[in-house]
Amino acid sequence: MSKTMSADFKSRRDAETAVEHIVQEHGIDRSAVTIAPAGDDNTAGTEAARADIEDGRLKEGTEGEPALEGEIRVTVAFDEGLTEKVMTSFETYGGRAIDAV
Structure with missing residues (x-):
């Protein structure tokens, strides 16, 4: 059965x-x-990543890149047997508000 x-x-x-x-x-x-x-x-996203840092400080302006205005959502469709593995991957890399359907 497929899950998201x-x-x-x-x-x-x-x-x-x-x-x-x-x-x-x-x-x-x-x-x-x-x-x-x-x-x-x-x-x-809401936090600067290395690409958003220049000379040890947050870049001035967005320089054509999206601003830090909100979180990034990742959605995955997969076979139900992989539920625990997908959840663990999300949690390991800081995923929050995990929603499963």
Whole structure:
């Protein structure tokens, strides 16, 4: 049976790392994974990742990149037998508000 699970992440980097783990370690097809803003605003998360830091400080302005306006949501569709593994991957990389359907 197919299942869907979502989690919100503070940074784009954390979301992408969780996705890579889910795809590479658990064999879930990348097309079964979506990454999108958790809200209505275009965002790169709520916390700066290394790409958002310049000379030891947060970059001035967004320089064409999405601002830090909200969390990033990752949603994965998978076979029910992988529920625990997907949840663990989300939690390991900081996923919060995990929702399973």
